[in-house]
Amino acid sequence: MRAKRSKTYRKLMQQYGMAFGFREPYQVLVDAPLIRDAARFKMSLGRMLSGVLHGEIKPMITQCCIRHLYDLETTNDTERKQKEEWIEVAKQAERRRCGHHELETPLSALQCLESVVDPKASNTNKNRYVVATQELEVRQRLRRCAGVPLIYINKSVMILEPMAAKSEDVRDADERAKVRAGLKGRRGAVTGEKRRRSEIEDVVDEAPDRANAIAASEAAEAAKDPLTELPMQKKRKVKGPKGPNPLSAKKAKPVKGKSVGRQDEDERAAVRKAMKRDPQAPEKAVGAGAGVGEDGGLKADGTRKRKRKRKVKVGEATMGAEVDVMAA
Ligand SMILES: [Zn+2]
Incomplete structure (x- = not known):
């Protein structure tokens, strides 16, 4: 039954x-x-x-x-x-x-x-x-x-x-x-x-x-959480043009002189400034490979590198450079 x-x-x-x-x-x-x-x-x-x-x-x-x-x-x-x-x-x-x-x-x-x-x-x-x-x-x-x-x-x-x-x-x-x-x-x-x-x-x-x-x-x-997030991820993959065609669009005018060249100059100025405080700064910047300005902080970068370098410098300077490159 x-x-x-x-x-x-x-x-x-x-x-x-x-x-x-x-x-x-x-x-x-x-x-x-x-x-x-x-x-x-x-x-x-x-x-x-x-x-x-x-x-x-x-x-x-x-x-x-x-x-x-x-x-x-x-x-x-x-x-x-x-x-x-x-x-x-x-x-x-x-x-x-x-x-x-x-x-x-x-x-x-x-x-x-x-x-x-x-x-x-x-x-x-x-x-x-x-x-x-x-x-x-x-x-x-x-x-x-x-x-x-x-x-x-x-x-x-x-x-x-x-x-x-x-x-x-x-x-x-x-x-x-x-x-x-x-x-x-x-x-x-x-x-x-x-x-x-x-x-x-x-x-x-x-x-x-x-x-x-x-x-x-x-x-x-x-x-349930991943389920609710799934549609959001899908949303990111929107098909079709994401903006004007860069090849046909007019070039944007530089905003208040902040052109690419100017940015480079800013970076160089920052390096110069840093050199005054620490003559080895340009090397470090080059060694770091990442360039100045990335991550927003030459200063932070520089101090970090200095610390590492000092440790190795006791032994051999070139090793220090290598470590720098590796660290970068
Ligand atoms: Zn009721």
């Missing part, structure tokens, strides 16, 4: 992938009662969700839904402790801004999730959310929306609902279109879009696994 259900769910998620473009990590919106029931049945929520969906998940919770947990009344220590645990679990999920946080009281799960999943009331699930909710009316409403995988807990079993009629229609139309286009078996264009995702697994988890989950999410963060 269990294996059969697992296979059904895997197929179902493949269909959601083909027809609606669902991809890992699946964004799963959880509500407050689901967190409470998962805790009641001692379920590791993150692992269960990921098992049912057959893939990586990104648990999310709306501002209203987490407020439902904060707003729970407690009368004794046991209840307070329980509430804290639920909030801890909820905090591991990414907060989904629903825009209702400024309201005095949070919206119901139905109103809030509806506005998040289908903000334009067009019965579509543009952001490809999976919704895990214990409230029947939320599931009933979202079944009218095409392509919303729905999850709930029944006793201690997590259930992925069969595809709703509305979603089946879209899936069947999609399959027919693919047959017509001779693309059956190929992944649809919808899956071609790229989305940057972190690979956080089991973030919504119970206490024993929390440390691991945090470590996993940190590792995922670290792994």
Whole structure:
């Protein structure tokens, strides 16, 4: 039975992938009662969700839904402790801004999730959310929306609902279109879009696994960095002309007499100055090979060289020169 259900769910998620473009990590919106029931049945929520969906998940919770947990009344220590645990679990999920946080009281799960999943009331699930909710009316409403995988807990079993009629229609139309286009078996264009995702697994988890989950999410963060930098590197390699063609462009006029010749002269002047202080400076400058002015500091260069030279000079001057060249 269990294996059969697992296979059904895997197929179902493949269909959601083909027809609606669902991809890992699946964004799963959880509500407050689901967190409470998962805790009641001692379920590791993150692992269960990921098992049912057959893939990586990104648990999310709306501002209203987490407020439902904060707003729970407690009368004794046991209840307070329980509430804290639920909030801890909820905090591991990414907060989904629903825009209702400024309201005095949070919206119901139905109103809030509806506005998040289908903000334009067009019965579509543009952001490809999976919704895990214990409230029947939320599931009933979202079944009218095409392509919303729905999850709930029944006793201690997590259930992925069969595809709703509305979603089946879209899936069947999609399959027919693919047959017509001779693309059956190929992944649809919808899956071609790229989305940057972190690979956080089991973030919504119970206490024993929390440390691991945090470590996993940190590792995922670290792994994400090169990803985010990749497009920047690509940006540098812009194709096409980078400026005017130097062969056809008019020569730039020297800025305030700072021509190339003048620069040379500046350098020579600097060498002369240095010679006054240290008669061997020109040799060093030549020995250094790099010329004056590079790196901005004859002085710094000169003093460095002097130090080295003195050390060797005790033995043999020519060796010193060699060392200089090598050092350069
Ligand atoms: Zn809300």
